[in-house]
Amino acid sequence: MEIRREDIVIRDMRPSDIADHLRWRTVETEWMNWDAPWQQDPSLPASVIERRLRGLASAPLPAVRTRFEIALSGGEHIGWMNSYLVDGQPGCTAIGIDIPDPRLRGCGRGERAFSAFIHYLFSAGLPCVYTETWSGNLPMIRLAGKCGFSLVQRGRQDRLVDGRPYDSLLFCVTPGDFYKKQTFEPTPNLKKPLSRCGWALFALVLCAQAGAFPLALLLQRFFPDFLHSAAGPFALSAFALYGLGLGAFALVLRRQPAPAPAPVERPGSGFLLRLLVLCLGMGYLGQLAGSTVITFLEKLLGHSYSNALDGVLGGSDPAVIFLFTVVLAPVFEELIFRRMLLRRLLPYGEEFAIGVSAVAFALFHCNIGQMFYAYSAGLILAYAVVSTGRLHVSILLHGCFNLIGSLLMPALLASGNQTAIVLASLCILALMAGSVLIFTHGRGHMHLQSGSLPLSDGQKRRLLARAPGAVAFLLLCLGLTVWTFYR
Secondary structure (H helix, E strand, C coil), X not given: CEEEECCEEEECCCHHHHHHHHHHHHCCCHHHHCCCCCCCCCCCCHHHHHHHHHHHHHCCCCCCCXXXXXXXXXXXXXXXXXXXXXXXXXXXXXXXXXXXXXXXXXXXXXXHHHHHHHHHHHHCCCCCEEEEEECCCHHHHHHHHHCCCEEEEEXXXXXXXXXXXXXXXXXXXXXXXXXXXXXXXXXHHHCHXXXXXXXXXXHHHHXXXXXXXXXXXXXXXXXXHHHCCCCHHHHHHHHHHHHHHHHHHHHHHCCCCCCCCCCCCCCCHHHHHHXXXXXXXXXXXXXXXXXXXXXXXXXXXXXXXXXXXXXXXXXXXXXXXXXHHHHHHHHHHHHHHHHHHHHHHHHHCHHHHHHXXXXXXXXXXXXXXXXXXXXXXHHHHHHHHHHHCCHHHHHHHHHHXXXXXXXXXXXXXXHCCHHHHHXXXXXXXXXXXHHHHHHHHHHHHCCCCCCCCCCCHHHHHHHHHHCHHHHHXXXXXXXXXHHHHHC
16 A cells, blocks of 8 residues: 655555664664653664564555555655554554654654554544654654644653653544644545435425425315315425425435434433523524515515415414424424434534534525524534434424424414513513523533544535535525525
């Protein structure tokens, strides 16, 4: 195996490397002053060293390499790197690097080789990488910083070098921190999952929209009374969306892996209450933003917008609204967006998955009157699933949001009771203010995982923008949104 980065090649060990290693371990030993000098034994016989090196060169190579030799692009062999388990603990892979010739250090070669090894390990699926050194090894500490490592453990004066005590240092880096410092060209296969998710969403919306028309014709032909009943339009929409659309969505995603989120502790009642306030308050802030945009567009385009959903909800039986918007919609929409979609986005990082699923949820409504609050509420619903690991939490939050927005608030406004209307308005203002306070106070305490894929945040966004399925879904939803605005 060979991996190239600029003028550096990291590769498997060759028999011709043995002579270099023998020289470095018996003659050119200056590097031993830096690499765990308390462990080095320069008096080890050359015959023993050579025997060990030959065994190392002839040993079977693991699928995920634990060692690389460092060479220049011209072929000169200049050093090596290896990986091992910190204190033998599974899942704690640490790496080290040695370039014995001091003249070849300090010009970025070590950084390029070290970062190439880390990128290789992250591409193999490691969630984090460690490196160990000591407080006297300033070049290694600087190298760790250039690769995004953070200090996670310090042993106070537990290393003795030349009679002087030094601290032992353990550093760790995650893909998110590493790719903020180092940039690698993403492989084409990393775009395919995003495109497949986009095509699944495209199929969901297209089948739901296209399937509603023939279903309406069938109902008109065989069950006209039901079609024009209070439950008819809701049942038609639900079957087209959660039957045809969901079926097509699941069919497209059937071969796309959906890793389960890491288990978390059961959330406390206080945390759930904050999530509820966030969901409701951010939803109303989104609704306020949407109303502002609609007013601006009406004045700009000289066209009066009418939200068809308001008309349907306003003339329907409350029991029917409760069944379809408070029970069925939260269950199926959370299953689609916060289970089937979100899980497939989590390898790209929790922050990315939350943001993309919220944008998809907003676009899915194909209605500018719903798009803004669907996005803001979608962020909180996705965060609820990521932070609690429980889908039923987001289902309950979604149900409460729809209950208040579709039944309780419209009923209060329709009652004509000024006191009730004022109290309802004050509650909405309190929820919006509370959500802003909770968000600003708690944002610094949110710890979202960066994902396991070897990508920077910018690369993730560029891959999404270039994914054909995502582009098709975006264009379809925007087209339907424009159509509903002028309808």
